[in-house]
Amino acid sequence: MGVRAGVVVTGTEVLTGRVADRNGPWLADQLRRVGVDIADIVVVGDRPEDLRDALAFLAGLDLIITTGGLGPTADDLTAEVVGQFQGRASALDVQLEVQIGGIVERLMVGRGWKTDSDATAAATRKQAMVPEGASVLSPVGTAPGLVVPPAVGRAGPPVLVLPGPPRELQGMWAAALADPLVAAALSGREELRQDTMRLWSTPESELSAALRRHSHELAGLEITTCLSDGELEVVTRYAPAAQPAYERLTAALTGDFGPALYSPDGRTVDRIVAQLLLERSWTIATTESCTAGLLAGRLTEQAGSSAYLLGGLVTYSNLAKHELAGVPLELIDRVGAVSEEVAEAMASGARWRLGADVGVGITGVAGPDGGTADKPVGLVHLYVVAPGQSLSRAVNLPGSRSDVRQRTVAIAMHMIRSVLSS
């Protein structure tokens, strides 16, 4: 089984879904890179007894990591509860109090906030309470991290206590790994490789059947498949000795699925589109109606995207489609705003208006209202035009307004990829 860790994510705001947890997955990925497997992520609210139960549940693993609950408010209880769990009383660390005090003051002044000295002092003191015998990881924000070993004579793994804000947690990670107690807990780990392939437009049952057909030559691979945003992801974890088996898997799926296996090396469609645009020195522009800027937003997630994205038009109203993208109002009257013809005119309009090589047009009914028998909620027309080629698609997408918009953006990305690859 190798070395395994467990993560406890604390916070009623995460448990009740007001805030999505970004730390558990990030930690799982970082741990995997250093050869440590993650067994569980447990999300608990701000109740000390639930946190204690979660720590006890994970006490059979090699390391426990907690995130969150280190802030200045009264519901931030992690340091104290972990100290108690490990049998260690907490005390004020005066040097740490001074350090945090300095950080907080600079922060408040930088934001132009008045510093209520009583409130600030109380908050600082609370964040400087440290279980005896724990090591302190310097704050990235205002909260320090902690490594808390079990008290002498007690069994169990050390608990690595990290702050909740992802930027602070990530900024502390290198120091956490370098801590001697953490390093000792993770010693004996073995490299575990992880590789990904991506398929587009393939039913999960086909993939499943292919994996069954080839299973005799795939020993030593832990293969998981996942359908996300219309894509099938095949993620495989394996020890270095199973590398030949992984190469057999790649060859088998390439043979079975051809171009539907659009990413044998795991690159995302975002990355592939960016690379293809850069290779061809082509620029791109968009005209979006129902997705209203989300495709332009996605095309610019990559750093350096200003090399190819010139700009985009969000044409929610018919008049905007006409005035910005040059779609003839007569055409909209005749075939309707949600139509292949208008999607094509929007794509051409983006290209013409921005002077781009590639133009994309998207028009659809995102819902929940606005559907008709002819043009139901979920109907979307997409059009991609590039020098010497074009691609048109109409889809009927299930789900909520947000689902329809997100899935449409994914389809557009794959249409752009397809046009650029041909």
Added chain:
Amino acid sequence: MGVRAGVVVTGTEVLTGRVADRNGPWLADQLRRVGVDIADIVVVGDRPEDLRDALAFLAGLDLIITTGGLGPTADDLTAEVVGQFQGRASALDVQLEVQIGGIVERLMVGRGWKTDSDATAAATRKQAMVPEGASVLSPVGTAPGLVVPPAVGRAGPPVLVLPGPPRELQGMWAAALADPLVAAALSGREELRQDTMRLWSTPESELSAALRRHSHELAGLEITTCLSDGELEVVTRYAPAAQPAYERLTAALTGDFGPALYSPDGRTVDRIVAQLLLERSWTIATTESCTAGLLAGRLTEQAGSSAYLLGGLVTYSNLAKHELAGVPLELIDRVGAVSEEVAEAMASGARWRLGADVGVGITGVAGPDGGTADKPVGLVHLYVVAPGQSLSRAVNLPGSRSDVRQRTVAIAMHMIRSVLSS
């Protein structure tokens, strides 16, 4: 403590962060609405022993809900493992097999996929295996849900087994609550109210101090605070008898924080902006550079947003700023693309070009490259102009490219709110 449930989210793709879990938070919210508290969400990979351990960890609660692991692939193990955990062998449900077979065939034909009958039949058979004595919840996608009670003579709560795709899980929820075993497990629940207030531009330590000052009049309230996207959320859960204490809390925070408590009733800034635009019958348009459509995308998340968003301009290149939004090239040359003057010209350009009442301009350095000593990564200028008023802001935001873009959109939303409220 009341009636409490636990959720097990299965799937290596969730555990390793490739897919964000949307089901745990959704279930927590739904359970809260019916007066059931959630104790833990445990995320485990596709390993049967880890799933068994998680079920055992939660066996002291009143109900366990699992999500995911019901698909056709070999790593989908939930139904079988839950059956074993409850002491019940699984058998093929022939009627269910026929039902799933029909669904799958319609799906494949609708997408124009060839139906490999062997693969499909095997997948269907797997999904129709049911633990003896379990009730079946009709599939929304292809996977049925299950309610699996412990075998006669065994202790522990029933396990409600739901599919992983959020649309399928949510579509099955009403039937799950109506199931007699689930209803019995949740009987005796008591109403628990949850109310939210939102503050903008307030340090967490100030809020914490205010809550301490007023703590003597707030008995019976479970208050959690959370900093998210620059906003402070105050979420309070309480039994109906503590309603007067909640009203004291609202009055106290209103008195202490004034207009910084921009949402005493919990409405999001998105909802407030939408309502203010509708009340005034004002339209809005955007010109975005570093956020590249994300603000327009956010303004259109609300259903019915076509009543106020006319459209937007994504002007990544300087030429696009000039040609689309009418920003003078001479101005860009003189003060730089990232400047208050250009943000103002972009806001005015959006208003003029789209014929809107309100215009928003955003220009900044999202990073990771492109920063200078004068204009570092994270510097963003925002400008909102409306009839008779305008608002300008420059901010220096920490974090990654994605953090900077997301935070900028949040600031823009609050600036729009501020202009519309005045």
